[in-house]
Amino acid sequence: MFDQQTKSFWSHLLGEAIDGELKGTKLTQYPSVMTDWKTWRKLHPQGSVVLLQRTANEYRRNFYQQPEFFVLGIYGNSTARFWPFSQLQKNLAINETWDDIPVVITFDRPSFTARMFRRTVKDKTLTFEFKQGKLRDQETGSIWHPVSGQATAGSLKGEFLSPMPAFISYREAWEKFHPTKGGSSSDLRRPKIPPLSLDM
């Protein structure tokens, strides 16, 4: 990835220029989500969509058929960490502290969507669990949407969890760009993925 103005060379996975005039400069990350159209449409009916000519057709819900190849990863200035999809599939709400921030990693099975949110609301840190098909916090019993991070029932109804800029990557790519700086100790199996094809 190059910028036209300085021709510096940028890395997607580092969010940083790794060559050229701007070498070492980091881009500000915005929280984003990879989900299916059905889920996004429902959550953002007032939003917009960038429609270009279709160049592929395979990126659908079943693209993640081999969840061991994918991770949800996050990086900061000094630390990076990832959670494999194979772990998220089993634990739909993981309460963690990342970079001194209490966070929850959620996984929505129907849409195969992984997200990370801060789990502090109104100065209160919440503990999340997934029970009877719903994401709820133990402190207030409120029910939360695992993709939007909004409370849909309970005393915190209407509140939003603040999303963190975690994103989905191939595990192999993440480990190359953020080596030995994280990973989940509960899943150390390293899948061998086929080489990525460059679809020119």
Place this chain on the structure above:
Amino acid sequence: MKRIHWEIGILLICVSAYGLTRLLREEPPDADLFKPLRKMANPFQPITKFEATDVGDIGDQLNPDETVLGVTVNGQSRAYPINMLSGPTREIINDDLGGIAIAATW
């Protein structure tokens, strides 16, 4: 025979030492690694002009199970269908959303 054992031993030590240095390497790949790719892929015109369609007007242009990259900036939400961002000439969309200049990349 003893000499063969000795040589195999040295070889194993070398292989292990190489493996260990690989494991302990903490630096991500540097720019040099991408040089062959940079020669192979020609620069393309940046994508800066395109239309954004309201969610309500999409109809059946997208399938319910298609993957989208979604982002909300200053209250404005926008989706980028991954099946339209695939391929080296498509992977960066230079956009403005919620008053902020962003690059949606895949």
